[in-house]
Amino acid sequence: MPTAPSGTVTVPAPAPVPHPLRTRSFRILFTGRLLSLLGDSAIPAALAIAVWEATGSSSALAIVLACAMVPKLLLLPLGGVVGDRFDARTVALTTDLVRCAAQLLVGAQLLSGDPSLWAIAGAEVVGGAASAFAMPTNSPLITGTVAPEALHRANAAMGVAGSVARLAGPALAGTLIVTAGAGWAFVLDAATFALSALLLLAVRVERVSVPHSSLLTDLKEGWREVRSRDWYWTSLIGHSAWNGAAAVLMTLGPGIALTHLGGSAVWVVLLQVGAVGFLAGALLADRLRPRRPVLAANLGLAVYALPLLLLAAPAPAPLTIAAYGLAQAGLGFLTPVWETAVQRAVPPHALARVDSYDWLLSLAAMPLGYALAPMAADAWGPEVPLIAAAVVVGGCCLGTALVPGVRKFR
Numbered sequence: 001m002p003t004a005p006s007g008t009v010t011v012p013a014p015a016p017v018p019h020p021l022r023t024r025s026f027r028i029l030f031t032g033r034l035l036s037l038l039g040d041s042a043i044p045a046a047l048a049i050a051v052w053e054a055t056g057s058s059s060a061l062a063i064v065l066a067c068a069m070v071p072k073l074l075l076l077p078l079g080g081v082v083g084d085r086f087d088a089r090t091v092a093l094t095t096d097l098v099r100c101a102a103q104l105l106v107g108a109q110l111l112s113g114d115p116s117l118w119a120i121a122g123a124e125v126v127g128g129a130a131s132a133f134a135m136p137t138n139s140p141l142i143t144g145t146v147a148p149e150a151l152h153r154a155n156a157a158m159g160v161a162g163s164v165a166r167l168a169g170p171a172l173a174g175t176l177i178v179t180a181g182a183g184w185a186f187v188l189d190a191a192t193f194a195l196s197a198l199l200l201l202a203v204r205v206e207r208v209s210v211p212h213s214s215l216l217t218d219l220k221e222g223w224r225e226v227r228s229r230d231w232y233w234t235s236l237i238g239h240s241a242w243n244g245a246a247a248v249l250m251t252l253g254p255g256i257a258l259t260h261l262g263g264s265a266v267w268v269v270l271l272q273v274g275a276v277g278f279l280a281g282a283l284l285a286d287r288l289r290p291r292r293p294v295l296a297a298n299l300g301l302a303v304y305a306l307p308l309l310l311l312a313a314p315a316p317a318p319l320t321i322a323a324y325g326l327a328q329a330g331l332g333f334l335t336p337v338w339e340t341a342v343q344r345a346v347p348p349h350a351l352a353r354v355d356s357y358d359w360l361l362s363l364a365a366m367p368l369g370y371a372l373a374p375m376a377a378d379a380w381g382p383e384v385p386l387i388a389a390a391v392v393v394g395g396c397c398l399g400t401a402l403v404p405g406v407r408k409f410r
Contacts, residue, residue, distance in 0.1 A: 020154040025145040025204045032199035034161040036096065039192030041169025042176070043103075046185035049177055050106075054115045066367075067121040068128035073364060075132035080356025081218040082133055084349060087207055088140035093200040095134035100193035102127035103186045110183030135359050136352040143343050143351065144205035151343050152289070155336035159282030163332060166275040222353025225346060231294050231405035232342070236358060240365040241396035242301050242331075245308060245389040247369025252382045253311055261317040270321045277325035281332025290337070294409045297337045298400045300330030305394035312386035341409065 020026045051060050083091055102123040109115040109123075138158075146154045176185045213221075227233055257267035281300070290296035307324040314320070346354045369389070376385035400406045 018150075019157075020146040020150045021157060023146055023150075026142070026154060028199050028203050029141055029145055030157060030161060032196035032203075033158060034165065035192040035199075036196040037162055037165035038169055038172070039103075039189035041165040042173035042185045043189055044170075044173075046173045046177060046182040050110050050115070050182035050186075051117070051120070053182070054110075054120075055117055060117055064117070064121050064124055068124040068131075069363070069367060071125055071129040072132045073360060075129055076135070076356045076360040076363075077219055077222070077353070078215075079133040080136040080222055080353035081215060083136040083140060083352025083356070084222075085218065087205070088137040088144060088352065089200055089203055089205040092134055092137040092141060093197045095130040095137075096193045096197035096200065098130040099127050099134070100190045100197065102130070103193065104190040107183045107186030107190060110186065111181065132356075136356040139339060139343050139351050139355050140348070141203075141205060142339075143348060144207065145203065148344065152336065152340040153286060155339040155343075156282055156286035158339075159285060159332060159336045160279065162335070163275065163279030163282050166278060167272070170271075218353065222350055222357060225350045225354050226357050229345065229405060230403050231400075231409045232345075232354075234400050234403045234406060235294060235298055235338070236361045238298050238301060238393075238397040238400050239358070239362045241393045242304055243362050244365035244369040245304055245393040247366045248373040248385050248389040249308055249311065251370055251373040252377055252386060256311050256314055256382060257317075260314045261320065266317045266321070270324050273321050273325040274328040277328035278332035281329035281334075282336060283332075284329070285333045285336045288333075291410055292407060293337045293341050295401060295406050297334040297341075298397050298406065300333050302394050302397035303327045303330045304397075305390035308386045308390035308393070312383040312390070345409075 021030060047064065051064055054060075105123045106120050109119050142154050142158070143151065172188075173185050176182070176188065226236075253270070254267050257263070257270065261267075303323075304327040307320055307327050310320040310323050342354065342358070343351065373385045373389075376388070
């Protein structure tokens with residue numbers, strides 16, 4: 001048996017940290033999140049088909065989507081305050097039940113055979129508002145159920161759950177739409193929210209006490225936490241640019257696939273390869289520990305410029321599909337790395353508010369991309385907005401490397 005030289009002290013190696021899924025509370029939380037993500041991922045396809053069948057109008061679909069997005073954006077800062085001020089588990093459980101009721105109403109409308117567009121739109125308003133309070137609770141729930149040294153693996157596991165839902169959800173939606181009708185996809189989503197709420201009852205979450213203050217003071221304190229960290233707010237600019245660019249690609253990409261790349265099957269394959277890429281990125285994040293996590297994650301996001309440029313060309317379909325898969329792998333890698341960095345750097349009592357500003361700034365760019373991309377394409381052709389989006393996302397994400405806080409964050 002080897003012995004230490006005389007006069008030295010042997011320090012035992014730290015015990016390996018067990019995977020967070022071995023922790024009962026996180027395992028239950030993970031199961032509930034996976035179920036609700038699976039149900040949610042089936043909704044976009046079902047909603048598009050259901051509204052089109054009911055109205056025959058793309059404008060009606062835009063109205064319904066706006067009804068879900070606008071209250072979410074308006075209420076996210078308030079959702080962050082509520083997530084910090086009250087028990088995150090209670091908030092998440094309540095919003096799961098509200099969203100369950102909203103999706104059940106939509107499902108009932110569609111299964112009735114004579115759906116009301118305004119009833120569906122109203123249910124989406126309620127669901128979007130509930131999402132604004134649910135989203136900021138994600139980080140407090142994770143930090144409240146796992147040890148600090150297990151945060152990275154916990155976030156990676158959640159990233160894998162999201163990837164699995166992205167892969168399985170659309171296939172599940174297609175099966176339900178063809179065999180039973182789009183309404184059953186909403187019934188399924190309602191059931192997953194009910195199960196998630198039931199599972200949350202069994203989760204024990206460590207609660208952080210927050211000093212009582214006014215709503216305005218809480219909002220200001222949350223924003224102060226954001227702008228006091230140069231690595232954080234400059235990265236948010238890159239994340240916002242990424243979401244705006246993604247909206248441009250999602251708006252113009254299908255048309256290019258249909259006219260230049262070989263048809264709708266190419267677009268379906270591109271989306272599925274993207275889902276596989278996201279899963280690969282999340283799995284890679286579970287294994288790697290970059291010394292400069294924020295810098296590495298932002299550089300990975302910059303790869304999204306590549307499929308935008310290839311669509312603008314347009315390049316051969318296999319090359320474009322591979323580039324999109326690589327770009328989505330960058331997103332899959334960023335998600336757990338970024339969330340772990342934020343959870344370790346931001347005080348627990350302000351975590352939900354900081355997360356709410358993250359979601360707000362990231363999601364706000366998407367409606368802008370959806371609105372501007374068709375207008376620019378009509379005026380100058382689709383290659384112009386695609387190239388512009390590539391320059392913006394590449395420049396903003398690569399530009400974070402110039403920020404001292406991004407380079408120094410370890």
